Amino acid sequence: MNPLVSLAGMAMWLLAACGAAAAAPASPEFPITVAGLRLEALVRSINEGDARSLERLAAESFAQAEQDPAFAAGQADQLHRLFELTGGLSLRRIEASDTATLQVLAQAKATAAWYRLSLFATAAPPEFTRAAPPYKIVGFGVDAVTAPPALADSAVDDKQLRERLDRLLAQLVRRGGFAGVVQVQRGERTLYARAFGEADREARVPNGLNTRFNLASITKMFTAVAIGQLVEAGKLQLTDPVGRWLPELAGSELGQRVTVHHLLSHTSGVVGAREAIEKGLEPPSEATTLAQMAAPFVGAPLSFHPGQQFDYSNAGYVLLGAIIERAAGETYHAYVQRHVFDAAGMRETGFFMRPGRHPGRMAVGYKDGPGHQRVPNTADLPLIGTPAHMAFSTAGDMARFAAALYRGQLLRAELLDRFWTGVTEQPDGVEYGYGARIEQQDGRRIVWHGGGAPGATNRFEMVPAEGLTIVVLSNVDSEPAIIANKLREWLSPKDAAVLPASSKPPDLVLSMTQVEATTSARTGTTLEVQVSNRGGTAHAALVDVEIKDQAGRKVEQQIVADQRLGAGQTRIFRFEWTPDSPGRYRVDAGIFGPGWSKKLLFVEGLATIEVR
Structure with missing residues (x-):
């Protein structure tokens, strides 16, 4: 949850990338525009x-x-x-x-x-x-x-780090912007570990280093590791279709076309997080089994062709949990407890059933309520966490999880490297691999995941090459990226490597074929748009397809965003269209930079469709 972002009016892009400054000698002027x-x-x-x-x-x-x-x-x-x-x-x-x-x-x-x-x-x-x-x-x-x-104000020593972090957190706490725990670990050394605010305001229980926090979506990292372990054991493959493990779905589009790879990378087309909320397809709060959790959404149609784009999907991770159960022969919660939490020495971490009040040492979440009041989120929580969210853990246990990954205790290095390689990228330069976001910053690979829900806002970051781990867990609506970003700045090397951007622009070519030879009104047709790139990589590009009638009126527009179009690469994008009436239609198509920021290519009359 981000209280700092507002959208208004037409579709727009929010760019969040690595770029800011330590105190500049002089402030620039706003342009007179x-x-x-x-x-x-x-x-x-x-x-x-x-x-x-x-x-x-x-x-x-x-x-x-x-x-x-x-x-x-x-x-x-x-x-x-x-x-x-x-x-x-x-x-x-x-x-x-x-x-x-x-x-x-x-x-x-x-x-x-x-x-x-x-x-x-x-x-x-x-x-x-x-x-x-x-x-x-x-x-x-x-x-x-x-x-x-x-x-950047970088390369601070340990003493400076503690002093600066104390000052930052004191300001945020005083301004109502943080309550929780922050831990910074480099190898075996704890550089910082301190808790702030209250775990239970009614009982006046303070947050502590042993307080368990709702991890929200950071839970997906555990699910991804469990899948990786089963791949290593030869029990499943990343290319397996969902229907192989969930035979009850074998006859459906989901079961036949969606693979484990698609689910891990949020490219499946399975109902996305926002759509699930809007259409009431989220797991019921009283669900305790994965079958109950998946029941609302398994019959929903796919939103797009699998592999074609990124759409963050909690539902997809619930399906991964169901696949883990079938492949491992035990419940998801039991498998993750034994093979991830226990294996990493995470003694305070688990999926806990929701009692009337939180059990001992579990922070109550406080969400923003009317009149700037913060109210408990307990009534909003599901009975137990899912493979997508709501495991509970401490900062120390999350540092142990990172250490176990660094040591190859949970997954072998080769497979972990694959999991930590981006499958998709976003306009801010952040990629998503398998259960992790990946950034290249100052020549360093940063692997991270956020976790946000009303009354739970977290950030977990790893710099594998340095054995560096940042844990920010909070039980109020806040913006943990503020803390993580300052820590990145302070802990980066003084002479950080700046990777040169490619100077070669994309050189793109568009073509289109219609899968069906003929099309009738009110009958669906598939359009295949082929994009070839003979130049430099186009990052987070947007592919736009527009269909216009004989009068030039736009009757259909479909967009696929955040596409990496690599040098020398050819990709095919599929679009479904059901015309309302007979006639001749023109297809225009274009490729734009992130969030429509720059027109890279636009072709009018790429194809003509005759509808009978």
């Missing part, structure tokens, strides 16, 4: 910290405020919360600018944390880079980021 003037006014109002002024500014500046009477108050509330957390923002660097868009780096006055601010104003088509009336804000995003090597 529509986007620059809008963002300057926003930052000035945030820094004043007056909620009513923020609401007035939101009402007159954001396009969505005209359609939604409640928008301005909600936006002002989030912006005021940003002020409370940061103490105000100082502009440090202009990253990208045109008249309608602006992306800058800013630093929190109170905590020295770094943020990327992205603002999008109303713009003229087709490029949407030139501001146009009514010159209002249609998108605004705030992301916590890490300082770039050239400006």
